[in-house]
Every structure is written in structure tokens, then in C-alpha cells.
Amino acid sequence: xxxxxxxxxxxxxxxxxxxxxxxxxxxxxxxxxxxxxxxxxxxxxxxxxxxxxxxxxxxxxxxxxxxxxxxxxxxxxxxxxxxxxxxxxxxxxxxxxxxxxxxxxxxxxxxxxxxxxxxxxxxxxxxxxxxxxxxxxxxxxxxxxxxxxxxxxxxxxxxxxxxxxxxxxxxxxxxxxxxxxxxxxxxxxxxxxxxxxxxxxxxxxxxxxxxxxxxxxxxxxxxxxxxxxxxxxxxxxxxxxxxxxxxxxxxxxxxxxxxxxxxxxxxxxxxxxxxxxxxxxxxxxxxxxxxxxxxxxxxxxxxxxxxxxxxxxxxxxxxxxxxxxxxxxxxxxxxxxxxxxxxxxxxxxxxxxxxxxxxxxxxxxxxxxxxxxxxxxxxxxxxxxxxxxxxxxxxxxxxxxxxxxxxxxxxxxxxxxxxxxxxxxxxxxx
Amino acid sequence: xxxxxxxxxxxxxxxxxxxxxxxxxxxxxxxxxxxxxxxxxxxxxxxxxxxxxxxxxxxxxxxxxxxxxxxxxxxxxxxxxxxxxxxxxxxxxxxxxxxxxxxxxxxxxxxxxxxxxxxxxxxxxxxxxxxxxxxxxxxxxxxxxxxxxxxxxxxxxxxxxxxxxxxxxxxxxxxxxxxxxxxxxxxxxxxxxxxxxxxxxxxxxxxxxxxxxxxxxxxxxxxxxxxxxxxxxxxxxxxxxxxxxxxxxxxxxxxxxxxxxxxxxxxxxxxxxxxxxxxxxxxxxxxxxxxxxxxxxxxxxxxxxxxxxxxxxxxxxxxxxxxxxxxxxxxxxxxxxxxxxxxxxxxxxxxxxxxxxxxxxxxxxxxxxxxxxxxxxxxxxxxxxxxxxxxxxxxxxxxxxxxxxxxxxxxxxxxxxxxxxxxxxxxxxx
Numbered sequence: 023x024x025x026x027x028x029x030x031x032x033x034x035x036x037x038x039x040x041x042x043x044x045x046x047x048x049x050x051x052x053x054x055x056x057x058x059x060x061x062x063x064x065x066x067x068x069x070x071x072x073x074x075x076x077x078x079x080x081x082x083x084x085x086x087x088x089x090x091x092x093x094x095x096x097x098x099x100x101x102x103x104x105x106x107x108x109x110x111x112x113x114x115x116x117x118x119x120x121x122x123x124x125x126x127x128x129x130x131x132x133x134x135x136x137x138x139x140x141x142x143x144x145x146x147x148x149x150x151x152x153x154x155x156x157x158x159x160x161x162x163x164x165x166x167x168x169x170x171x172x173x174x175x176x177x178x179x180x181x182x183x184x185x186x187x188x189x190x191x192x193x194x195x196x197x198x199x200x201x202x203x204x205x206x207x208x209x210x211x212x213x214x215x216x217x218x219x220x221x222x223x224x225x226x227x228x229x230x231x232x233x234x235x236x237x238x239x240x241x242x243x244x245x246x247x248x249x250x251x252x253x254x255x256x257x258x259x260x261x262x263x264x265x266x267x268x269x270x271x272x273x274x275x276x277x278x279x280x281x282x283x284x285x286x287x288x289x290x291x292x293x294x295x296x297x298x299x300x301x302x303x304x305x306x307x308x309x310x311x312x313x314x315x316x317x318x319x320x321x322x323x324x325x326x327x328x329x330x331x332x333x334x335x336x337x338x339x340x341x342x343x344x345x346x347x348x349x350x351x352x353x354x355x356x357x358x359x360x361x362x363x364x365x366x367x368x369x370x371x372x373x374x375x376x377x378x379x380x381x382x383x384x385x386x387x388x389x390x391x392x393x394x395x396x397x398x399x400x401x402x403x404x405x406x407x408x409x410x411x412x413x414x415x416x417x418x419x420x421x422x423x424x425x426x427x428x429x430x431x432x433x434x435x436x437x438x439x440x441x442x443x444x445x446x447x448x449x450x451x452x
Numbered sequence: 453x454x455x456x457x458x459x460x461x462x463x464x465x466x467x468x469x470x471x472x473x474x475x476x477x478x479x480x481x482x483x484x485x486x487x488x489x490x491x492x493x494x495x496x497x498x499x500x501x502x503x504x505x506x507x508x509x510x511x512x513x514x515x516x517x518x519x520x521x522x523x524x525x526x527x528x529x530x531x532x533x534x535x536x537x538x539x540x541x542x543x544x545x546x547x548x549x550x551x552x553x554x555x556x557x558x559x560x561x562x563x564x565x566x567x568x569x570x571x572x573x574x575x576x577x578x579x580x581x582x583x584x585x586x587x588x589x590x591x592x593x594x595x596x597x598x599x600x601x602x603x604x605x606x607x608x609x610x611x612x613x614x615x616x617x618x619x620x621x622x623x624x625x626x627x628x629x630x631x632x633x634x635x636x637x638x639x640x641x642x643x644x645x646x647x648x649x650x651x652x653x654x655x656x657x658x659x660x661x662x663x664x665x666x667x668x669x670x671x672x673x674x675x676x677x678x679x680x681x682x683x684x685x686x687x688x689x690x691x692x693x694x695x696x697x698x699x700x701x702x703x704x705x706x707x708x709x710x711x712x713x714x715x716x717x718x719x720x721x722x723x724x725x726x727x728x729x730x731x732x733x734x735x736x737x738x739x740x741x742x743x744x745x746x747x748x749x750x751x752x753x754x755x756x757x758x759x760x761x762x763x764x765x766x767x768x769x770x771x772x773x774x775x776x777x778x779x780x781x782x783x784x785x786x787x788x789x790x791x792x793x794x795x796x797x798x799x800x801x802x803x804x805x806x807x808x809x810x811x812x813x814x815x816x817x818x819x820x821x822x823x824x825x826x827x828x829x830x831x832x833x834x835x836x837x838x839x840x841x842x843x844x845x846x847x848x849x850x851x852x853x854x855x856x857x858x859x860x861x862x863x864x865x866x867x868x869x870x871x872x873x874x875x876x877x878x879x880x881x882x
Contacts (some may be wrong), residue, residue, distance in 0.1 A: 048678055048687070050503060051647070052494025055485050059508075064482025073480060074515060076508035078489075081676075085504060092522065108658035109677055110668050142852050147658035166856050189679065191861065312770075318756025319749035322770040326748025329824055329859060337776045340742075340752040342767040346810060350769075350780075380776060394759055429759055 039098035040066065040073035043089055045105040045114055046188055047080035058103045058193055065197060067259075069206050070214040073101075081111040083120075090121045094181045099205070104188030106170035108149035114185055115173070119157045122177035126155040129162065129171075136169050163200045168192040174204060216268035217243075217259040218290060220279055223442050225286045227254045233282060243271050245279075251431060252438035253295075285446060295441035296324045296331075302448045303334035303384070310444075311380035312338035313351055313372040315363065316390035316406060321437045336380055341372065351375030362401065364389050366418050369407040377411050384448075385411045386440050390421075392432045397425060406436045410444050417447055469528035470496065470503040473519055475535040475544055476618050477510035488533045488620055495627060499636055500644040500691075511541040513550075520551045524611045529635070534618030536600035538579035544615055545603070549587045552607035556585040559592065566599055593630045598622040604634060646698035647689040648720060650709055653872050655716045657684045663712055673701050675709075681861060682868035683725075715876060725871040726754045726761075732878045733764035733814070740874070741810035742768035743781055743802040745793065746820035746836060751867045766810055771802065781805030792831065794819050796848050799837040807841050814878075815841045816870050820851075822862045827855060836866045840874050847877055 042062055048054050059076050066073050075097070079089050086105075093100045105114030119126050132154040140146040153170050156162065163172030168189060176182040184201055186193045222230060227249035231238060237245045243260035258275050262268035280287050289298050303310055312321050318340055325335045339350055344363060347353040353371040361367045372387035390406030397403035404423040409416060423435045472492055478484050489506050496503050505527070509519050516535075523530045535544030549556050562584040570576040583600050586592065593602030598619060606612040614631055616623045652660060657679035661668060667675045673690035688705050692698035710717050719728050733740055742751050748770055755765045769780055774793060777783040783801040791797045802817035820836030827833035834853040839846060853865045 047676060050493055050506065051687075051689075052490055052492070052497050055487060055490050057485060060482055060485050062482070063480055067482050074510060074512075076480065078506035080504060082504075088526075096518070107679070109661040110665070111676060139854070139856075147656065147662050149658040149662055167858070167861070191681070191858070314749075314752075317753075318761070319744075319752025319768065319770070320756070322744075322749025323747075323753045326750075326770070326772065327860060327863075331748070332772050335772055337770040337772040337780075338749065339769055339780075340749070340756070340767040342756065342762050342765055346767045350767075350809065379780065430757060433757075 039096070040071055041075035041077070041093055041097045041100055042073060043093060043100055043102045044076070044078045044188075045081065045086060045102055046078075047082070047111070049078045049104075050080050058188065058190055061190070061194065062101060062103070062197070065202065066205075067215050068217065069202060070216075071205060071209060081105060081113055083113050083117050086113060086117045087121045090118065090183070094177065098180060099182050099184065101184045101186065101201075103186045103193055106153065106172065106185060106187045108147065108152055108169070112152075112170075115155065115157065118173075118175065118177075118183060118185070122157070124157045124159070124177065127158050129154050129156050131162065132156075132171055135164070135171075139169055163196050165192055165196055166199065167195050172196055172201075174201075213261050213263060214265050214268055215259060215261055216265055216272065217257055218272050218276060219255050219257045220276065220287060221253060221255050221289050221293065222283055222286045223253045223288055223295065223438060225254065225283065230254050230256070230283070230286075234279070237275065237278070240275070243275055245275060252435050285449070288442070288445060294324075294328070295438060295445060297328045299441050299445050299448070300325065300328050300331055300334045302445065306383075306448070308334070308383035309336050309381075310334055310384045310386070311336050311376045311382040312385065313376035313387040314338060314340050315342065315347070315372070315388060316392040317388045317433050317436050317440075318342060318392075320433050321386065321388060321440060324437050324441065336382055338380075339376055347372060351379070364391055364401055364405060364407055366407050366409065366420065369409040370411075370416065370418060373409040373411040373416065383413055384444065386444060387411075388436050388440055390432065390436055392429045392436075393425070393427075394429060403427075404432055406432065406439070408436065408440045408443060410440070410447055412447060412451065417443060419443055469526075470501055471505040471507070471523055471527045471530055472503060473523060473530055473532045474506070474508045474618070475511065475516060475532055476508075477512075477541070479508045479534075480510050488618065488623055491620070491624065492531060492533070492627070495632065496635075497645050497647075499632060501635060501639060502645070511535060511543055513543050513547050516543060516547045517551045520548065520613070524607065528610060529612050529614065531614045531616065531631075533616045533623055536583070536602065536615060536617045538577065538582055538599070542582075542600075545585065545587065548603075548605065548607075548613060548615070552587070554587045554589070554607070557588050559584050559586050561592065562586070562601055565594075565601075569599055593626050595622055595626055596629070597625050602626055602631075604631075643691040643693060644695055644698055645689060645691055646695055646702065647687055648702050648706060649685050649687045650706065650717060651683060651685050651719050651723065652713055652716045653683045653718055653725065653868060655684065655713065660684050660686075660713070660716075664709070667705065667708070670705070673705055675705060682865050715879065718872065718875060724754075724758070725868060725875060727758045729871050729875050729878070730755065730758050730761055730764045732875065736813075736878070738764070738813035739766050739811075740764055740814045740816070741766050741806045741812040742815065743806035743817040744768060744770050745772065745777070745802070745818060746822040747818045747863050747866050747870075748772065748822075750863050751816065751818060751870060754867050754871065766812055768810075769806055777802060781809070794821055794831055794835060794837055796837050796839065796850065799839040800841075800846065800848060803839040803841040803846065813843055814874065816874060817841075818866050818870055820862065820866055822859045822866075823855070823857075824859060833857070834862055836862065836869070838866065838870045838873060840870070840877055842877060842881065847873060849873055 105112045160173040160175035165171045170187045172185045243258045248255045260268040260271040322338045341347045352375040357367045369387045369389045373385045377385035387409045393403035403425040406421045408419045535542045590603040590605035595601045600617045602615045673688045678685045690698040690701040752768045771777045782805040787797045799817045799819045803815045807815035817839045823833035833855040836851045838849045
């Protein structure tokens with residue numbers, strides 16, 4: 023399958039005139055957040071392109087047609103998501119063809135691709151072959167992770183439609199592999215927008231903001247905080263004529279932020295606490311194991327999400343009852359009886375047990391009450407004990423994440439806290 | 453401050469023609485999810501009103517004007533969010549006035565309200581009094597939690613604009629206190645909208661669609677498919693005079709779908725494969741343990757996400773290297789050497805090992821190649837071996853999820869497949 027080629031339209035000289043249209047009745051039903059449009063808006067900004075309009079329309083041919091016509095009048099580029107699937111309510115391609123009065127032509131590359139993706143199936147659902155019909159003169163946007171390809175199609179010299187699927191992972195792949203470069207090649211941008219995201223943990227968004235009031239008012243670069251569960255991001259965004267100039271605007275701000283927040287800063291861009299911890303361990307050629315109770319496997323899962331996690335992570339035990347804690351992790355029965363499963367003593371014994379059994383340099387144990395039931399006045403929902411064992415010493419933390427929190431929030435916060443504490447412990451030992 | 457009164461427009465007799473316009477440049481920058489539009493869409497559905505169009509425009513008077521004109525041509529009601537604040541980039545009210553050539557008149561109630569809200573301040577920022585200017589003949593939507601009021605304004609008999617602020621908490625308050633009732637009073641709704649979501653797995657969206665071509669064309673209820681990784685949902689949506697009537701329209705379709713897809717149907721609404729499996733085990737008073745290699749804890753995490761998972765799930769081992777497989781799970785070394793870690797033989801030995809060690813009725817073992825590295829021509833990325841052990845028998849599955857898949861997709865698909873196979877095994881034994 024070939025990539026979309028660049029013969030049409032010729033370079034577009036305006037910086038304006040991009041809009042996004044998300045197609046799908048589900049987006050009108052109020053249960054689904056439109057994350058696609060936010061992601062695409064972000065990606066457009068990253069390559070220095072503004073867009074001025076977003077819209078959503080249902081899986082309805084007439085209304086979609088009206089959107090396509092409106093868009094062709096006001097914009098140079100229309101990026102659509104959704105409606106490329108194999109079912110009858112997937113109408114994007116055929117509506118584009120009928121709106122702009124062009125033929126649909128069967129594309130052999132797509133047929134071959136569908137056949138290859140279904141090679142382990144007994145038969146290929148006939149519906150899938152609908153996806154091989156493309157408007158005449160359109161360019162293919164290959165879809166390596168699904169069966170619905172996209173197109174780049176210019177019904178006129180001044181108007182180009184780029185179709186992407188609604189499935190977020192497929193849409194993102196196709197953007198990164200084809201569309202991003204195509205847009206960069208065809209738009210002569212005067213300025214680039216360049217941004218860098220720094221990540222912080224162990225500090226609240228408001229405490230962080232209070233320490234940098236002037237930076238948050240800065241015009242170029244701008245500095246904007248975004249909080250999520252257990253961490254805060256600061257995005258530094260610069261406008262400049264060249265990427266180099268933009269980088270040089272960002273660099274001093276980045277240094278200032280790192281100096282201001284010291285160990286609360288843990289990484290940037292795509293780095294995660296898990297990837298940082300694995301990198302630190304890999305450099306030391308040391309191994310980690312984990313014993314989880316209330317987090318139930320999500321600490322292991324966060325670590326093994328990272329490619330090549332096995333360089334540093336050997337595995338763990340999810341000990342969801344006391345039998346496992348005693349018999350697999352070797353937690354003494356008297357500790358469980360005297361202090362209860364959610365106690366520093368038991369978490370420490372779990373950490374020693376997993377470290378010895380799994381023969382690792384480091385271990386983490388987590389025991390807590392994730393709720394919604396199981397809390398008491400002495401040990402409320404949200405109480406979590408974390409113990410980290412190194413080669414010669416250990417650290418223990420007690421956290422009260424709060425009974426108002428939901429189960430999955432308490433689990434997530436425990437994972438973040440444990441990974442961060444191991445990070446700090448490793449940095450201390452380096 | 454009085455509530456919006458009902459003298460204009462007179463009752464609107466159509467059920468159609470509502471749209472939502474979100475105003476704010478921040479929504480075009482890709483940093484913020486537009487949760488307002490999702491919330492409003494949901495609220496409209498709850499009171500039985502459809503809407504057909506959503507759009508987003510920046511804080512730009514010209515472009516906003518163009519949106520207002522387009523909307524006045526195609527819709528009866530336009531609900532806007534944003535642009536009501538006191539700063540210079542808040543342009544909604546003045547743009548509405550200029551677009552529809554109406555005067556702005558100072559509203560004394562709003563001035564009194566602003567003064568009362570600022571009574572503890574030394575001085576009132578002058579900007580705030582801008583918020584007291586309303587188009588002539590517009591009705592006030594009071595804002596009890598902020599200073600920016602909204603309006604209900606009909607520039608013509610057939611077109612009404614309802615403005616709400618962009619701050620979600622204020623927007624929601626004003627919707628609940630004024631707008632919802634106003635819409636219910638003015639729209640002679642003949643119908644409510646009621647929907648139910650059924651969940652399927654082990655079948656592709658296209659195969660599922662092929663079996664129910666007529667249902668997918670159905671008008672009331674409609675049946676719409678939505679695919680996500682490893683599962684497909686069908687949402688049945690009915691319009692009827694009463695909720696009871698809507699339910700009775702959905703019921704036969706629901707039965708038909710369950711009968712058509714039999715075991716591919718696994719649950720509805722908020723049920724997940726993990727919650728279904730835990731329920732099945734709980735009813736049988738049986739326990740489950742898991743041994744994970746390539747899924748790295750995410751199978752455990754999926755199970756322990758469910759409240760009271762410990763009723764049925766005792767824990768597991770993440771065996772991320774061969775030492776753990778041999779020494780904790782008791783996988784014989786010769787199996788690892790002869791067949792490799794990703795083989796039915798080793799997965800079976802892992803399942804036996806965890807079941808015996810953790811003393812459970814059931815066990816699941818997963819071993820595979822999640823990538824991006826580690827694949828070979830014989831054992832490509834995406835190859836996953838799953839073994840499920842019951843009390844007297846076992847089942848093994850080999851899956852090829854495909855080398856084109858990303859690591860986290862292969863992990864997720866493996867978890868879905870394993871949970872589904874255990875579900876089928878449990879149903880077979882019941």
C-alpha cells in the first residue's frame with residue numbers, strides 16, 4: 023500500500039481556513055466525550071496550523087452533505103473523523119462522492135490489505151469491501167491498525183477533505199504516519215508553534231501556580247498548567263519564525279521551572295513515572311518486583327505498559343487475600359492478626375517477602391482500602407500503606423487519599439505515589 | 453432577580469431544530485476537552501429533545517456572527533456556551549445584538565446583583581458592568597453562582613438563542629434552574645427518548661452488522677453499532693409518548709438481538725466482562741487466580757477494578773521472566789527450553805501452577821508477545837497463548853492479534869479474550 027502522494031492540491035499559501043468535522047450520531051447523544059477533536063486541535067497547533075471551526079454532525083447523509091457544502095465555502099481544508107467503518111451508518115465516503123459529484127472507484131490495494139488483515143479468519147464479512155471504494159482522484163491514507171482507510175480528496179483547487187476514522191487509536195496512527203507530513207508539506211506556514219510539556223508530581227496545581235504567578239502571565243512563550251489525577255503538567259508554548267528560535271525561547275523557561283520545582287519535576291513529554299523508574303533501574307542494572315493488595319495489579323500494569331519493561335521489572339504478586347499474603351509472600355500470621363492487612367508492618371513484610379522470593383534488588387508493597395466498602399473509623403477508605411525496599415534500607419509511607427475518592431482514583435493515586443517514592447529513593451541513592 | 457418569563461416565543465411545535473454552539477478560543481487550542489457540549493447533549497436527550505448539530509468557534513466577532521446567521525437559517529433553537537464573562541474577549545452578547553440589529557439595554561437587576569455579589573470587595577472591577585447590558589426584549593437567565601447572566605432571546609418568531617456561560621458549574625446550575633423548564637414548557641414534546649446499550653464480544657462490528665441489516669435500518673427504535681477494542685456495542689434508542697412505551701418498544705429488539713447473537717452477547721449498560729465473570733464466580737462460590745506474562749498485571753487490574761472483586765478473585769502472579777515462571781509457578785525448565793515461554797505447554801503449566809499454589813477453583817494463564825520487540829517469524833508480535841483451567845478440565849486458545857497492533861492493544865485484547873473465554877467456560881459448566 024502506498025502513502026498518499028503530493029500531486030494535488032499544490033502548495034496552499036494561506037495559514038487559515040482549516041476546520042474539523044466529527045461525524046457520528048453517538049457524539050450527539052451526550053454519553054461520549056469528543057476526545058478526537060481535542061487531540062486533532064492539539065496536533066494542528068503543534069505543527070503551527072490554526073483552525074477556526076469545529077463541528078459535529080450525526081450519521082445522516084443530508085445533514086452531512088449540508089456541512090460539506092458549508093465547509094467548502096468557508097475553508098481550505100476540512101478534516102473529518104468518523105463514518106469510515108463497514109456498517110450502513112458509515113456514510114462519509116459515499117456522501118463526499120455524491121456531494122461533489124464524483125465516481126467511487128474500487129481500490130485494489132485496499133482489497134488486498136483487507137484480505138491480509140483477515141487472513142486468520144474463515145471468511146471476510148462482505149461489508150468490509152465497501153471500504154475499498156474511494157472517490158476518483160483521491161489519495162489513500164493507509165490504516166495500518168484497522169481496515170478503514172482515509173482519503174485526501176480535493177473536489178476543487180481550493181478545497182481539500184481529509185477523512186480519518188473515528189476510532190481514536192487508528193485516527194492517531196494515520197495522522198502521524200500520513201496526514202501530519204502532508205499538511206506540513208502543503209502549507210507554507212509563516213510561524214511555527216512549538217511546545218514542551220514538563221511533568222510534576224507531589225505538588226498540587228494551585229501550589230505550583232502560586233510559585234510562578236509571573237510565568238503564568240507570560241505572553242511568548244506561554245506557560246499553562248493542566249492537572250490530572252496525581253500529577254500536574256506545565257505546557258510551555260512558543261511562537262517563532264523557526265523551530266530553532268521557538269526552542270531557544272522555551273529553553274530558559276524550562277530551566278527556570280526545573281530549578282523552581284526541583285524533585286517535583288519528574289519528566290517531560292511522553293515520559294511517565296513508570297518509564298522514568300524503569301530507566302533509572304536499567305542504568306543501575308537493578309531489578310524490581312512488586313506485591314500489590316489494593317492496587318490489584320495496576321502497579322504491575324503501569325510498569326509493563328512500558329516497552330522493554332522486563333529490563334528492570336521481573337514481576338509481582340497480587341495478594342488479594344490473607345492466604346496469599348501468608349503463603350506466597352511469607353507475611354507472618356501474627357502481624358496480620360495484630361495489625362491487620364492494611365498496616366505498615368504487613369506492607370513491610372510483603373515487600374520483604376516479594377524481594378526475597380523474586381530475588382530482586384528493589385521491591386514495592388502496597389496495602390490499602392480502595393473502597394467503596396471495607397473502611398472503618400480507624401482505617402477509612404483511602405488509607406494506603408506503601409513500603410519500598412532497597413538493598414540496605416527501606417522507606418514507608420502512609421497516605422490518606424480521602425474517603426470521598428472513588429475506588430479507581432485511590433488505586434491510581436497509590437500507583438503514582440509508589441512509583442514516585444521509588445523514583446525519589448533511586449535518585450537519593452545515585 | 454426574576455426568572456425568565458414565558459411570553460416569547462410562543463410554544464414551538466417542532467421536536468427538531470436544536471443546535472449547540474460553544475464559543476471560546478481555548479476550545480480550538482486542543483488543551484481542553486469540551487465537556488459542556490457532552491453534558492448539554494445528554495440533558496437534551498433526557499428531556500426528549502434531539503439536537504442535530506454542534507459547533508465550536510473562537511472568540512472572534514466576525515466568525516461568531518457568521519455562525520449565528522447560519523444557525524438562524526437551519527435551526528429553531530440555538531444554545532450557546534461561553535463568551536459571557538467580563539473580559540474584552542467575551543463577545544457573545546454584543547455580537548448577538550449587532551448580528552440581529554437590536555439595542556443593548558442596561559438591566560438594573562443585574563447591576564444590583566453584581567453589587568450584592570461584590571459587597572465584600574473594596575471596589576467592583578468596572579468590566580463587570582458590561583454584563584448588565586442585554587439585548588432589548590431578551591429574558592434574563594439568572595446566574596446564582598457567578599456574575600455572568602444568560603439570556604433567552606428571539607430575534608424572530610422562528611429562532612431563539614439561549615446563552616449560557618462557559619464555566620461548567622455555572623452553566624449546569626443555569627440549565628437546571630431555568631433553561632430545562634423553559635425548553636420543556638415551550639416545546640410541545642410528544643415524545644421521550646430512551647436508550648439501552650447491549651454489549652457483544654468475539655464478533656467484529658462488520659460481522660455483527662451483516663446479521664442484522666434490517667434492524668440497523670429500523671426507524672423506531674433505532675439500532676446503532678459502536679466498536680471499541682475487542683468489543684462492539686449496540687445502542688437501541690426509542691422515541692415514544694411515555695418512558696413505559698419506549699421501554700416496550702426496546703424490549704422485543706433487545707430479545708431479538710440476544711437471541712441472534714447468543715453467547716456473543718455478554719451484558720448491558722455498565723456491565724463489563726470482568727464484572728460478569730466475577731458475578732458468575734460469586735454465584736458459584738468459586739475462586740479465581742491468574743498468571744500473567746505479556747499482559748503484565750492488566751488482567752488482575754481489570755478484575756480488581758470491580759468493587760468486591762475479592763469475593764471471587766484471590767490474586768495472581770505477574771511472571772515477567774523465566775525464573776518466576778519456574779520457581780513461583782513451577783513451570784518445568786524442559787518445557788521452557790523445548791517450547792519457549794510463549795507456547796500452549798508453558799501457558800498450561802502456568803495455569804496449573806497458579807491454581808495449585810493459590811488454591812483456587814479456576815485459573816487463567818496468559819503468555820504472549822506484546823511487542824514492539826521480541827517477535828520472530830515463527831512467533832510474531834501479537835501471538836498470545838491463553839489457558840483456562842477449571843476443576844476437571846481446561847481450555848486453551850491461541851490468538852494472532854496481528855503484528856500491526858500496538859503493545860497496549862495486544863495487552864488489552866488478550867485481557868478481553870481471556871475474560872470472555874472464562875465467561876463461556878463458566879456458562880458451559882452451569
